Amino acid sequence: MNRMKTELVKNAAGRLVPQTVNGEPVVPYQGIGKHRPQKNKHAPRIATCADYPSDGNKLVPDLKEALVRAGIRNGMTVSTHHHFRNGDLVANQLFDAIHELGIKDIRWVPSASFPCHGYLIKYLEDGTIHHIEGSMNGPLGKFASEGHMRGTGVLRSHGGRYQAIQDGELKIDIAVIGAPAADPFGNANGLSGPSACGLLGFALADSQYADRVIVVTDNLVSFPCIPWQIQGNYVDYVVEVERIGVPEKIVSGTTRITRSPDRLYLAELTARFCDVTGIIHEGFSFQSGAGGTSLAVGEYFREIMKERGLKARFARGGSNKYLVSMLEEGLVDYILDGQTFDLDGVRSMAENPRHVWTSPFTSYNYHGKGNFAGMVDVVILGATEIDLDFNANVVSHSDGYLLHGIGGWQNCLFSKTVILPVPLFRDRIPVIRDRVTTLCGPGEMIDVVVTERGVAINPLRKDLLDKVKGTDLPIRTIAELKEEAEAICGVPETAEPGDRVIAVVKWVDGTVLDSVWQVRT
Amino acid sequence: MIVQAGNAGKDIRSDCLVEMEPADSGGIRIELVSKVERMYGSSIRKLVEEGMRHFGISNARIRVEDQGALPFVIMARLEAAARQIKKNIPEFLLPMLKENEYPSSPERHRFSRLYLPGNTPKMMLNAGIHKPHGIILDLEDSVAPAKKAEARVLVRNALRAVNFYGAERMVRINQWPAGREDLEYVIPHRVHTLLVPKCEDPEQIAEMESVVETIRKEKRVKDPVFLMPIIESALGVEMAYRIACSSKQVVALAIGLEDYTADLGTRRSDEGTESFYARSRLVNACKAARIQAIDSVFSDVADMEGLARTIEHSKKLGFEGMGCIHPRQIPVIHAGYAPGNEEIEKARKIVLAYEEAESKGLGVVSVGTKMIDPPVVKRALRIMDLAVEMGIVSKEWRNEPHED
Numbered sequence: 001m002n003r004m005k006t007e008l009v010k011n012a013a014g015r016l017v018p019q020t021v022n023g024e025p026v027v028p029y030q031g032i033g034k035h036r037p038q039k040n041k042h043a044p045r046i047a048t049c050a051d052y053p054s055d056g057n058k059l060v061p062d063l064k065e066a067l068v069r070a071g072i073r074n075g076m077t078v079s080t081h082h083h084f085r086n087g088d089l090v091a092n093q094l095f096d097a098i099h100e101l102g103i104k105d106i107r108w109v110p111s112a113s114f115p116c117h118g119y120l121i122k123y124l125e126d127g128t129i130h131h132i133e134g135s136m137n138g139p140l141g142k143f144a145s146e147g148h149m150r151g152t153g154v155l156r157s158h159g160g161r162y163q164a165i166q167d168g169e170l171k172i173d174i175a176v177i178g179a180p181a182a183d184p185f186g187n188a189n190g191l192s193g194p195s196a197c198g199l200l201g202f203a204l205a206d207s208q209y210a211d212r213v214i215v216v217t218d219n220l221v222s223f224p225c226i227p228w229q230i231q232g233n234y235v236d237y238v239v240e241v242e243r244i245g246v247p248e249k250i251v252s253g254t255t256r257i258t259r260s261p262d263r264l265y266l267a268e269l270t271a272r273f274c275d276v277t278g279i280i281h282e283g284f285s286f287q288s289g290a291g292g293t294s295l296a297v298g299e300y301f302r303e304i305m306k307e308r309g310l311k312a313r314f315a316r317g318g319s320n321k322y323l324v325s326m327l328e329e330g331l332v333d334y335i336l337d338g339q340t341f342d343l344d345g346v347r348s349m350a351e352n353p354r355h356v357w358t359s360p361f362t363s364y365n366y367h368g369k370g371n372f373a374g375m376v377d378v379v380i381l382g383a384t385e386i387d388l389d390f391n392a393n394v395v396s397h398s399d400g401y402l403l404h405g406i407g408g409w410q411n412c413l414f415s416k417t418v419i420l421p422v423p424l425f426r427d428r429i430p431v432i433r434d435r436v437t438t439l440c441g442p443g444e445m446i447d448v449v450v451t452e453r454g455v456a457i458n459p460l461r462k463d464l465l466d467k468v469k470g471t472d473l474p475i476r477t478i479a480e481l482k483e484e485a486e487a488i489c490g491v492p493e494t495a496e497p498g499d500r501v502i503a504v505v506k507w508v509d510g511t512v513l514d515s516v517w518q519v520r521t
Numbered sequence: 522m523i524v525q526a527g528n529a530g531k532d533i534r535s536d537c538l539v540e541m542e543p544a545d546s547g548g549i550r551i552e553l554v555s556k557v558e559r560m561y562g563s564s565i566r567k568l569v570e571e572g573m574r575h576f577g578i579s580n581a582r583i584r585v586e587d588q589g590a591l592p593f594v595i596m597a598r599l600e601a602a603a604r605q606i607k608k609n610i611p612e613f614l615l616p617m618l619k620e621n622e623y624p625s626s627p628e629r630h631r632f633s634r635l636y637l638p639g640n641t642p643k644m645m646l647n648a649g650i651h652k653p654h655g656i657i658l659d660l661e662d663s664v665a666p667a668k669k670a671e672a673r674v675l676v677r678n679a680l681r682a683v684n685f686y687g688a689e690r691m692v693r694i695n696q697w698p699a700g701r702e703d704l705e706y707v708i709p710h711r712v713h714t715l716l717v718p719k720c721e722d723p724e725q726i727a728e729m730e731s732v733v734e735t736i737r738k739e740k741r742v743k744d745p746v747f748l749m750p751i752i753e754s755a756l757g758v759e760m761a762y763r764i765a766c767s768s769k770q771v772v773a774l775a776i777g778l779e780d781y782t783a784d785l786g787t788r789r790s791d792e793g794t795e796s797f798y799a800r801s802r803l804v805n806a807c808k809a810a811r812i813q814a815i816d817s818v819f820s821d822v823a824d825m826e827g828l829a830r831t832i833e834h835s836k837k838l839g840f841e842g843m844g845c846i847h848p849r850q851i852p853v854i855h856a857g858y859a860p861g862n863e864e865i866e867k868a869r870k871i872v873l874a875y876e877e878a879e880s881k882g883l884g885v886v887s888v889g890t891k892m893i894d895p896p897v898v899k900r901a902l903r904i905m906d907l908a909v910e911m912g913i914v915s916k917e918w919r920n921e922p923h924e925d
Contacts, residue, residue, distance in 0.1 A: 261848035262647045399559040427534050427589025428557050452650045472912065488646070488684075490592060492560035 008501075008515075013391075015439055017512040018501055022107075022131065022151045026504070029511040032442060037367070037510070042168030044209050056185040056223065058238045063097040063216065066237040067174065070212035072098065075105045075130070076173040079210065081203040082112035083178070083190060083339070087249030090178035090216055092119045093241065099128045107151070109172060110134040111161060111202040112405045116249070124149055133170065134161075135395075135405020136503070144502050145401045147518040153402075153503030155395055155516070158202065159364030159371075159411035160508050165205040167367060169510050175206035175213045177230060178244045182217035186235025187228035191350070193219030195245030198340030198349065200229045201360045207234040218244045229357075251342060257299060257322070258292030262452055266421040267293050269474075270380060270450045271300030277467040279378045279417055280304055287316035287412060288380035290341045293421055297380050298322050305331050316363060316376055319345035319355065327355060336362070336372065338408070364411040366508040373414035381409055383420045385436045388478055390443030390458045392420060393436040395505060398429050400495050400519040402503065406440055410508050413445040417464070421450040430485035430492060432478060437495075439514040440505055449478060456481055496520060526601035526671045527594075528640075529586040535643040537590040539598040543606045544580040549573045555587035565595060572596055576603045576610040593682035594642040594675065601671035617681045617711065624744055625689050625713035627772040630654050630907065631813055632842040632858040633851045634691060638663035640672035645679050649686030651848035654855075657691040660703050661718050669695070673706040680710040689713045691749075697725045704732055709740035713747060714772065719780065720750035721757035723767035730768040747772040749815070753780035758799045765810035773813035775844065776803050779820075791827065793834065804839035816843035825853050832857030859911050860904045868901035868908075869918065875901075876919075 008016045011028035019025060027035060052058065060066045072078075078098070080091040091110060098106060104127045110117070111134060118139030123129045131151025136144045144153050156164060164170035179188035180195040190197045195218060207213050207230050214237045215230065258264060274280045280301060288294040299322060305311065311330070315323055317337035321344035326332045328348075338360035340346050348355045363372030384403060385393040397403045412418070422431045432449070447464065449456045454476035457464050468475050476484075486492075498518030507513040522543060529538035537555075544550075551569050555562060569583060583602075585595070593615050600613050634655035637644045640663075648656050658679055664672040676692060692707045693716035694700035700717065707715070717729065726748060733746050748770045752761055758781070765774055778796050782789045789796070800816070807814035816835045819828045828850055835843060836858055845854055860868070870888050875898045878886045886893040908914045915921060 261651060264849065265647075265650060428591060429560060429589065452647055488591065490561060490564055492557075493563060495559045 011512065013439055013442055013513060015514040017504060017515050018152075021154060021504055021512070027511045029507050029513045032444065035509045035511050037167060039167075041166050042171065042209055044211060052236075056232075058186055058232075058235060059184045059220075060237045060239055063093060063176075063214070063239050063241065064101060066214045066239050067097055067101060069237060070174045070214060072101065072103055072174060074103055075107070076103075077107040077109055077171060079109040079172045079175045079206045080111070081177060081200070081206070082110060082114065083197045083200055083202055084195060084245035084250045085197075086114040086116050087195075087246035088114060088116055088178065088244075089246065090176060090244050091117055093216075094176050095120055095123045095128060099123055099126075104128060105130040108132050108134070109161075109170065111158065112407065113137065113140055115139060135407070136402045137404055141402035145396075145516075145519045146521050147498060147500055147502055149502065152501060153516070154506060155406055155503055156506045157364070157406040157410035157508055158360050158408045159366055160406070160506050160510065162205045162361045162365045163367045163508065164506070164510055165209045166365070167510060172206055172210035173212065175203065175210035177203040177207060177213065177215050179215050179217045179219075179230065180244070181219045181221055181225055182215050182230075182238060183221050183223040183225035183232070184238055185223050186213070186215045186230070186232035186238050187223070187225040188215050188217065188230040188232075188235075189225060189227055190229060191227075191346070193217070194247055195219070195243070195250060196247075196346065197245070197250050198346050199338065199357060201338060201358075203230060204359050204361065207231070212236045214239060216241055216244055218242060251340065251346065256292075257295045260292070262423060263293045264296055265452055266423065266450060267296035268300050269452070269455065270297050270419055270421045271304060273419070273448065273450060273455055273468075273473060274301070274378055275304045276471050276473060277464055280308075280310060282310050283313045284310075284377040285312060285314045285316070285375065286378050286380070287376050287415065289382065290318045290320055291382055293382070294380050295320065295322055297421065298326070302326055302331060316372065316379075317345070319348065321345070324348040324355070327352065338363075360408065364408055366411070367510075371414070373411055374416070376412075376415040378417045378419060379412045379415035380419050380421060381412060383422055383431070383441075385431055385433050386420060386422065386446070386449055386478070387433050387436045387443070388482065390446040390449070390478065391436050391439050392441040392443070392446055393438045394440045396438040396516060398433070398437055398492070398495070400437060400497055400517060402516060406505070410441060413441050417447045417461075418445060419448040419450060420446060424451040424453050424481060424485045425489050428489045430482065430489050432482040432485055434482075438505060438516050442513075449481070451481055453484055454481055522606065524602050524605035526605070527590075527598035529588065533643075534588050535590055535594065535646065536641075537585055537587040537595055537598055539595075539602045540584040540586075541599075541602040541606060542582045543578070544582060546580055547582075548580060549578075550582045552582070552584040553587065555585070555589075557587065557589050568592055568595060569599060572599045572613050573603070575613050576600070576607065578603060578607060578610075581606070590642065591646070591682070593678040597675040597678040598671065601674045604670070604674075612677075615678060615682045618684055620684045620686075621681070621690070621711060623687065625747065627747060627812075629689060630842070630910075631689065631773060631815060633845050633854040634689070634815075634842065635848065635851065636663070636693070636818070636844060636846050639676045639692075640664050640668050642675065642679070645683050648848070649684055649688050651851050652686065653688050653845065653848070653851050654842065655689035655691045655714070656685055657693050657716060657844075659693045660700075661693050661695050673703055677706040677710055680707060680712060691716055693718060693751075697729055700729075701732060704729075704736055708733060708736040708746060709742055711744065713744075715746060715748050716775070717748060717750045718777070719753045719757070720764055721752070721754050721760055723760060723763040726750060726764060726767035726771065730770055733770075745770060749773045749775055751775045751777045752799075752803055753777035754784045755781070755799075757781075758802055761803050761806035762809055765806050765812055771810075771812060773815050773841075774803055774807050775815035776800060776817050778817035793831075800835075800838055800840070808839065813841045814839055816840040818844035818846055819850065820846065822847040822850065825849070828853050829857055855911065859913060860908055864904060865908050865914060868904035869914075869923070871898060871901035872905055873919070
């Protein structure tokens, strides 16, 4: 008998999900807006100034000492953050220290992991880390997908992570925040120093709700560290180390638009769709990612706006040099920035009051009193798979392996129009499937799929279907697109999943949207 | 003996490398390393087995290193490898796509023709999406000498299995007489037009035409195969008119300026002073022979403004299209060779006047005080058709209100 199988239940999206994850009960997905928890937010313990140095100096000699003082024990939950992207040196140092202390069974909660964290596989193997709650890709994704992780992974969106911490679903014992600049009191920001990364928003919830907070920096400044993106009042200990990040892997010197003709074609078609349907109008708003195709969509928006004499009220960032130049040309009134992708973004944010720093949770936390996401007219996102019901997958490959984190993807789905520009197939692998391997976004929230061989509009969007009538846009049904891909690539065999759930995908409200199954090797 | 066909490596996508070693016994042993193993592994194995039966090879070790190659690519690589261990094996032909069964015509527009390296499958799949007027599968300069044989098989398979989305189906063969070997691989597979490089002798074209005719008869090819000789030398330029008249299948001459300027002992400049004579002479030869004159490619794919300037100049000289090496050049080329507003305006008046005169049974057409000759009417009609086709004017332009 398989223990996992007996616990599975079909959720509102028709996916089989477990009712307990790592021994704790979870709520299966109920439908959009259906789950309304009736309780209070998580309350961290009351701290007292008297327990902290009166001179405000919270420096401790090293990470190990800070962990000991924070009361590290077997089985605790420890968090880190991904603002250094693939240049992060904090998490690896942290687990070296935890390992040296002989601590076991840590639940690691990174806001995202990167290939550089493949180093930590040895600690998953020796029991230092029990399991990961956060994105898993590269070597960690392979390790987890093949069933080598002892616990069950939990994949959350950026907003879902904030929600889980705020709601008390995810109680963090020790948060370790890498800070490019910090003072001995614990005030910190990401703006200067050798590991400058722009914003520290992904660590915000951890700083407010974790039991103990350790700030780790390689650029200690004297009080006050201004601006304090992380407030020292939340911080227990400050540790100075030699290096926290590899600068060239943190922020790219410059982002570049794709030169792939096929991707440019997709981007142009996406922009033309937005033009023809009136999505681009005076005072509109948009968000598009930092991927090559998304950047190019922004550039085609620019051309259309210039030609029509239109202006956008705001763009939600990730900022980059292209968005910055639109701001500087007066094509966009404000950039509301959640993270910075290149040096032009960092510069603009420092000097332009219309380039506004925001916590990513102003438009990402579903359990709040409204958020920006619903005000954004159009958002351009990617996907690894989309199915005939417009359900989409961003976390796994069609062969079942974990590939990407959810990032802000789920949170952005609340925009007025969600467009996924995707190639019809990637190296013979069709993007449009009968059923997505892993469900990350319910189809009712996904409006348009743009491929190089045609544009499919979700039948729920009758308004858009009306608007494209009589235009020269290549409108097709999603089933036609799938058939065309299969005519070219052949009908793929469905990878038979293993019978163990190795991770779950949470929806933005904390319910379980889908299970990720072990890959048969 | 171990033979190979295809490509593998870090940057290779949509291709595969087939390694084949004949054996005396043991049947067909397939070793497949594929990034799409989980989705297509068993269908790839089946296809390879079917291919080997077809080729009549019953014992061999076959290793396929696959980077997401489509079946037409896998089979091209397998056949190219098999041909190295066994002569005269039967061709393995995939079904001809229905979508590719459309004809061409001598006078169709050839504003843009997109060059694709004949041994690089990745670029072939989406080329038609970008809507060039012609797609050229190139067997000449873009294919290394050692790869010519496998490229022929790949180009043949591509002609059958890749959707050209309505573009004219072109192949650039190798310089005559080496190009003779290419013909058998392309003529039976609905190729519309052959580009003949470094052409300087009308006899060559005549000879080639007869080889084409022989293959057409043998393979029962109904549609004509057109020829577009490329003039790339000083001698070629001097012979342009004779080449243009060398066969009734010649529908256009193209000029290749890189080789031409090298032949002159000069270098290609932006303003094109050194090629002015050659280009004008070629245009004149084409017009005299009533065929199209096609300009050389513009090689800086990042410089769209330079491209637009070059086209403006080219159109003034009388050229009706040019080659391109990147899909992003296509819209610029189409816009450049498209009729301008003034041109359309004039054509509109002429066509309307002609149709009015015809309905009244008048023999003479006039616009204002000017008499209009039949060839002018014909030209005006073509301009309007073109403007409609390119979406510059609507199909209903005759009935739409218009300011005079």
